[in-house]
Amino acid sequence: MKVVIVGGGAGGISTASNIRKLDENIEITVITRDNKVAYSPCAIPYVLSGDIESFDDIVMRTPEDYKKKNIEIIIESEVTAVDSKNKTVTYEKDGNETVLNYDKLVLSTGGNPFIPPMEGVDLDGVFRIRNIDDGIKVNEAIKNAKSAIVTGAGLIGIEIAFALKKRGLNVILSEMLPQIVPRSLDKDMSDILVKYLEMEGIDVVLGKPITKLIGEGKVEKACFGDDDYYDADLVIMATGVRPELKLAEMAGCEIGRWAILVTDRMETSVKDIYAVGDCVESKDLILGSNTISQLGTTAVRQSKTLARTICDKKSRFNPVLNSMVSKVGKLEFGAVGYTTSFAQQNRIRPVVQKVEALTRARYYPNAKPMDIKVICDGNGKIIGCQIIAEERVAERIDTMTLAITEGLTCFDLSNMEFAYAPPVSMVTDPLILAVEEVSKKFN
Numbered sequence: 001m002k003v004v005i006v007g008g009g010a011g012g013i014s015t016a017s018n019i020r021k022l023d024e025n026i027e028i029t030v031i032t033r034d035n036k037v038a039y040s041p042c043a044i045p046y047v048l049s050g051d052i053e054s055f056d057d058i059v060m061r062t063p064e065d066y067k068k069k070n071i072e073i074i075i076e077s078e079v080t081a082v083d084s085k086n087k088t089v090t091y092e093k094d095g096n097e098t099v100l101n102y103d104k105l106v107l108s109t110g111g112n113p114f115i116p117p118m119e120g121v122d123l124d125g126v127f128r129i130r131n132i133d134d135g136i137k138v139n140e141a142i143k144n145a146k147s148a149i150v151t152g153a154g155l156i157g158i159e160i161a162f163a164l165k166k167r168g169l170n171v172i173l174s175e176m177l178p179q180i181v182p183r184s185l186d187k188d189m190s191d192i193l194v195k196y197l198e199m200e201g202i203d204v205v206l207g208k209p210i211t212k213l214i215g216e217g218k219v220e221k222a223c224f225g226d227d228d229y230y231d232a233d234l235v236i237m238a239t240g241v242r243p244e245l246k247l248a249e250m251a252g253c254e255i256g257r258w259a260i261l262v263t264d265r266m267e268t269s270v271k272d273i274y275a276v277g278d279c280v281e282s283k284d285l286i287l288g289s290n291t292i293s294q295l296g297t298t299a300v301r302q303s304k305t306l307a308r309t310i311c312d313k314k315s316r317f318n319p320v321l322n323s324m325v326s327k328v329g330k331l332e333f334g335a336v337g338y339t340t341s342f343a344q345q346n347r348i349r350p351v352v353q354k355v356e357a358l359t360r361a362r363y364y365p366n367a368k369p370m371d372i373k374v375i376c377d378g379n380g381k382i383i384g385c386q387i388i389a390e391e392r393v394a395e396r397i398d399t400m401t402l403a404i405t406e407g408l409t410c411f412d413l414s415n416m417e418f419a420y421a422p423p424v425s426m427v428t429d430p431l432i433l434a435v436e437e438v439s440k441k442f443n
Helices: 010-022 041-049 063-067 132-142 155-166 187-199 246-251 296-310 340-345 394-405 410-414 430-442
Strands: 002-006 027-031 071-074 078-083 088-093 096-101 104-107 111-113 147-151 170-175 203-206 210-214 221-224 228-231 234-237 241-243 273-275 281-283 290-292 324-328 331-337 351-358 369-376 382-389
Touching (some): 002 010, 010 296, 041 132, 078 246, 104 246, 104 296, 147 155, 147 228, 187 369, 187 382, 324 394, 340 382, 369 430, 410 430
Antiparallel strands (some): 111 241, 281 290, 331 382
16 A cells, blocks of 8 residues: 655654554655654744754654655655546656655645735745744844844744844734734733733734835835834744645545544545645534644644554544643743633633632742633533643643543532642642632532
């Protein structure tokens, strides 16, 4: 059997590796635009900040490493056609066109950066960060820059803004919405993050989109609204990505509201064509409807399911909650499930409680403040959680991910056993404090 995988990102390369773990004989070919594979795009901001020394450090494996596993990686190549009837893909490399036959085809085409339509986006000094090459270009530009604007205050935008500030630039972080990280945090929680960023010297501009970029060949200024101008030696467009669907449409795959429709075995509507990663829709655990989950963790989980599917083993990809965690400077922030506003938009009347606690016993040195917000539905079932602190956020988000997955209520969780030691927690864990407080609203 011959498997051809289009895309060398987290979904594609992990699918290849997982297939090989299950079957030594399947012929595997991966075709990618990039000149590098098996690297972490999430680490790019931390290379820019200097926390990670080099871009080489975030490349885990080379095409030669995969060759030893009998996986062929074709780099710097563009797939231009898919013929699902004759089971072929056509790709271009170095000006030459090649046609490959396949028995199974995997589309892991990811997404393309979304660039808002505005004047000046093609000026020198305007960057999108999607891969290592983009990161390298920004790293070089920083050396000759004094000011930067990052537009789009999602995770990548915030992390890059902090990285540029750490490198000594004057930084503006802009977001057209009235808050940052709107998909994961409520405004009262995001305001805590904004306050921290401003304390670190980053100017945060909210509710005011960039309308145009100005410069003679190279960007010099950005215009916010009608007449607010800010200097900018470089501009980072961190305005999100849109699923790359061209090949899926060419193959005849059914497309949903946002991306490729797949089963819980990662099968598309076309026989022997599968899809994983940013280009597919996932099932939302709480509502049961389709959603987008453009996270590396999601792509890797999907790849494990798909590898088992291709190798004719039992498999199922579970619905998603889009749990996330990030760190900027000293501050960690994480979330899982629904925000208050998203619950309301989906006709759920949320019952919400925010508490302030400590990361360690009150008397233990260096205990840090921890803000926790818990969101329940009208029956007390937990549907969301947001946490901000200087330490130990990730493990608590993971705990709440498990709680929501298992359908626990705030009453269930308030009676559960938690480990305790003064250096790592309060005697009553902050999560317990939060669910105990929200439980009172049901009495």
